[in-house]
Amino acid sequence: MRRIISLLLENEPGALSRVVGLFSQRGYNIDTLNVAATEDPTLSRLTLTTLGDDQKIEQITKHLNKLLDVVKLVDLTEGPHIERELMLVKVRATGAQRAEIKRCTDIFRGQIIDVGPTVYTIQITGTSDKLDAFLQSVGEAAILEVVRSGVSGIARGEKVLSL
Amino acid sequence: MIAQALEDEGVEFIFGYPGGAVLHIYDALFKRSKIPHILVRHEQAATHAADGYARATGKPGVVLVTSGPGATNAVTGIATAYMDSIPMVVLSGQVASHLIGEDAFQETDMVGISRPIVKHSFLVKRAVDIPEVIRKAFYIASTGRPGPVVIDLPKDITNPYEKFEYNYPRKVKLRSYTPATRGHSGQIRKAVNLLLAAQRPVIYSGGGVVLGDASDLLTRLARELNFPVTSTLMGLGAFPGTDPQFLGMLGMHGFVEANFAMHHADVVLAVGARFDDRVINTASKFCPGAKIIHIDIDPASISKTIPADVPIVGPVDSVLTDMLELLQEAQAEGQQTDKAALAGWWEQINEWREKWGLWTKPRYDINSPLIKPQEVIEALWRVTDGNAFVTSDVGQHQMFAAQYYRFNMPRRWINSGGLGTMGFGFPAAMGAKLAFPEADVACVTGEGSIQMNIQELSTCTQYNIPVKIINLHNGYLGMVKQWQDMQYEGRYSQSTYEHSLPDFVRLVEAYGHVGIRVDKKSDLEGAMKEAFALKDRLVFLDIHVDPHEHVYPMQVAPNGAMRDMWISKSERI
Ligand SMILES: Cc1ncc(C[n+]2csc(CCOP(=O)(O)OP(=O)(O)O)c2C)c(N)n1
Numbered sequence: 001m002r003r004i005i006s007l008l009l010e011n012e013p014g015a016l017s018r019v020v021g022l023f024s025q026r027g028y029n030i031d032t033l034n035v036a037a038t039e040d041p042t043l044s045r046l047t048l049t050t051l052g053d054d055q056k057i058e059q060i061t062k063h064l065n066k067l068l069d070v071v072k073l074v075d076l077t078e079g080p081h082i083e084r085e086l087m088l089v090k091v092r093a094t095g096a097q098r099a100e101i102k103r104c105t106d107i108f109r110g111q112i113i114d115v116g117p118t119v120y121t122i123q124i125t126g127t128s129d130k131l132d133a134f135l136q137s138v139g140e141a142a143i144l145e146v147v148r149s150g151v152s153g154i155a156r157g158e159k160v161l162s163l
Numbered sequence: 164m165i166a167q168a169l170e171d172e173g174v175e176f177i178f179g180y181p182g183g184a185v186l187h188i189y190d191a192l193f194k195r196s197k198i199p200h201i202l203v204r205h206e207q208a209a210t211h212a213a214d215g216y217a218r219a220t221g222k223p224g225v226v227l228v229t230s231g232p233g234a235t236n237a238v239t240g241i242a243t244a245y246m247d248s249i250p251m252v253v254l255s256g257q258v259a260s261h262l263i264g265e266d267a268f269q270e271t272d273m274v275g276i277s278r279p280i281v282k283h284s285f286l287v288k289r290a291v292d293i294p295e296v297i298r299k300a301f302y303i304a305s306t307g308r309p310g311p312v313v314i315d316l317p318k319d320i321t322n323p324y325e326k327f328e329y330n331y332p333r334k335v336k337l338r339s340y341t342p343a344t345r346g347h348s349g350q351i352r353k354a355v356n357l358l359l360a361a362q363r364p365v366i367y368s369g370g371g372v373v374l375g376d377a378s379d380l381l382t383r384l385a386r387e388l389n390f391p392v393t394s395t396l397m398g399l400g401a402f403p404g405t406d407p408q409f410l411g412m413l414g415m416h417g418f419v420e421a422n423f424a425m426h427h428a429d430v431v432l433a434v435g436a437r438f439d440d441r442v443i444n445t446a447s448k449f450c451p452g453a454k455i456i457h458i459d460i461d462p463a464s465i466s467k468t469i470p471a472d473v474p475i476v477g478p479v480d481s482v483l484t485d486m487l488e489l490l491q492e493a494q495a496e497g498q499q500t501d502k503a504a505l506a507g508w509w510e511q512i513n514e515w516r517e518k519w520g521l522w523t524k525p526r527y528d529i530n531s532p533l534i535k536p537q538e539v540i541e542a543l544w545r546v547t548d549g550n551a552f553v554t555s556d557v558g559q560h561q562m563f564a565a566q567y568y569r570f571n572m573p574r575r576w577i578n579s580g581g582l583g584t585m586g587f588g589f590p591a592a593m594g595a596k597l598a599f600p601e602a603d604v605a606c607v608t609g610e611g612s613i614q615m616n617i618q619e620l621s622t623c624t625q626y627n628i629p630v631k632i633i634n635l636h637n638g639y640l641g642m643v644k645q646w647q648d649m650q651y652e653g654r655y656s657q658s659t660y661e662h663s664l665p666d667f668v669r670l671v672e673a674y675g676h677v678g679i680r681v682d683k684k685s686d687l688e689g690a691m692k693e694a695f696a697l698k699d700r701l702v703f704l705d706i707h708v709d710p711h712e713h714v715y716p717m718q719v720a721p722n723g724a725m726r727d728m729w730i731s732k733s734e735r736i
Contacts, residue, residue, distance in 0.1 A: 010339065013286065014274055025279045055466070062463035068283045068303065071339040163338070 004076040004153045006047045015069035032150035047152045076153045083153040087131045090145040093120040108134045166196040168297040171331040178209035182229025184256025187321040204618035208590035210240020215591025218577045219598045223250035223304045230256040231269030241311045242280040246581025250309035252300045259319040273315045282310030290320040291327045299335045307342030308461040346477030354456045354473045355489045361430035362504040364390045370397025371435015378573040380483035393421035397580040404569030414442040416562040419519035426726035433457045435479045438469040448724035533709040536635045540567035546691045551603035552595045556588035556612030559641040562714040564607040586615030592630040605631040611640045620674040632703045637710045671703040682707040
């Protein structure tokens with residue numbers, strides 16, 4: 001099953017490499033990874049998605065918790081949560097395609113954020129599934145470049161991940 | 164600051180080797196430190212010696228090495244300590260801060276290289292932080308599940324001309340590090356109920372019992388319940404080896420009665436053990452009928468390879484204390500173990516023991532004219548009254564020592580179980596001997612292993628470290644040869660020395676030590692006594708043993724269960 005694991009990480013040199021190193025060292029996969037500072041300058045928030053059965057995920061979270069840089073950890077997929085990913089896509093847009101792509105972008109609630117004579121650059125946010133669906137709709141042939149931020153997420157309701 | 168902090172930490176020995184990046188530190192040690200420094204001949208040996216010291220005493224070992232090659236030479240020893248959860252603090256020099264990342268002379272990314280083999284590491288950025296980092300390093304290394312910690316020190320921050328206020332913090336707080344201090348009482352209660360209802364129980368004791376100083380508690384619990392006890396390679400000595408309740412080691416080269424008991428058990432109480440692949444053989448066939456209670460300080464060790472029915476995360480000493488208390492309460496309320504079932508279980512175990520046990524009857528050819536390696540360990544055991552610190556390297560000699568030296572005390576058996584590092588034994592013996600100068604310390608080794616750190620003979624001369632080296636000389640990389648005999652039709656690919664071995668007696672004499680060659684059975688006991696009678700000398704016993712002996716029992720692999728074993732070259736049970 002796909003899991004979204006979110007961590008508060010010490011904002012220290014080497015902290016990120018310990019997290020990433022753990023995954024390669026123990027043969028776990030990271031599908032997406034996203035990290036940035038939080039409102040507290042001593043902490044970063046890191047969110048990653050990974051695939052694995054319950055036993056594997058349990059091992060992953062236990063090992064992550066053992067790292068001294070990991071201050072707090074939550075598996076967002078264990079409860080109701082919101083996940084978002086940001087994607088920038090550059091697509092070939094000429095002739096009749098221009099209108100078609102514009103329509104498709106609207107349907108997915110995306111925005112065209114840069115326009116060239118033969119290309120559009122589109123920004124779109126949502127769950128990873130939605131971004132995948134958009135790429136499929138546009139079609140491989142038209143896509144010139146895809147940049148995805150990786151998943152970030154937050155629990156629904158009152159629940160917060162903080163110190 | 165570093166020298167002062169190490170003193171404040173109560174460090175007894177520093178094992179190290181100087182070089183450019185640590186010259187400021189060495190100068191400070193020269194000028195002011197009261198801590199003896201042992202100059203080894205190779206940084207790997209510094210880490211193993213610190214490790215041996217740590218295993219013998221329970222206190223963190225301290226290593227000081229220079230940047231680049233000094234640091235990389237230390238890597239094997241750090242990994243060895245990591246795999247066996249040994250507390251150690253390694254101070255490594257680093258090039259000056261402004262040179263980091265520029266491929267400077269003797270630069271290596273030590274924090275990066277050591278990352279997968281340390282509990283934690285620090286790159287110190289400011290000199291004022293030194294005392295706190297050192298305090299944190301010792302705290303992290305020695306609490307929770309212990310392990311090595313690396314402190315990388317750029318040369319400029321050790322500059323003696325810059326002075327800072329020195330404050331040694333007595334306490335440190337780490338917001339992300341809070342090792343468990345108690346086990347969950349509900350889980351412990353569940354475990355006690357399971358133990359009381361058990362028909363065919365086994366206590367499977369591991370290195371965590373030694374590291375967690377819980378031998379007495381484990382022994383009390385086992386005696387209270389009258390349960391059989393087996394131990395991993397790392398746990399030997401935690402429960403007395405000569406106690407009739409002890410079944411011997413389990414696992415790949417474990418005793419038949421121990422592996423059988425595990426296979427047929429209905430309740431397994433695992434204490435400070437981690438269900439290592441050398442113990443469980445094939446995971447899917449492991450203990451088919453058993454409910455498993457697993458006590459460990461490290462949550463990640465629980466249900467890693469074998470799912471636990473009753474997981475208990477906590478320090479083994481505290482959990483066992485709680486367990487004993489609950490047991491007494493239960494007994495006071497009239498709950499008892501099933502005495503009849505236990506009697507039947509013991510009868511069964513004793514039958515196995517009679518038939519196959521290594522201690523009930525010699526299972527090797529005692530009439531052979533050649534010295535058998537097993538006999539050497541038995542002689543060592545007799546001559547040292549079973550009380551020596553015995554270190555070993557890796558190979559057949561290690562397994563013979565584990566099987567035949569019946570350790571009655573924890574911390575006496577010192578070997579590299581997790582990483583299996585040849586070259587570990589001799590420097591580790593040095594560390595143990597420095598910690599306990601009055602005790603007998605023997606390193607059981609083979610010609611292959613001893614040559615991986617033989618240069619330390621020189622260190623022993625310099626500091627007069629009179630360990631005894633027991634070389635089980637079989638003329639081969641014996642364990643490799645055994646596998647080649649069993650699985651590769653005797654093709655000895657690169658496991659022979661082709662008459663290239665040195666005359667060890669003359670070699671050690673060149674370093675100023677005593678060497679004794681033994682090739683007659685009748686000389687064995689006498690030579691052993693002579694070696695230990697020479698209290699103040701390093702003695703190298705070069706004992707020529709049967710080159711073709713194999714270690715048995717040996718579990719059948721792959722796809723074998725605990726109970727599937729070879730017990731001799733031709734018999735499989
Ligand atoms: C550093 C290292 N290299 C290789 C091995 C693989 N290995 C395990 S046992 C062994 C043979 C050891 O030979 P020796 O020290 O002579 O002991 P014996 O088995 O003959 O008692 C080897 C090569 C190892 N454990 N460690």
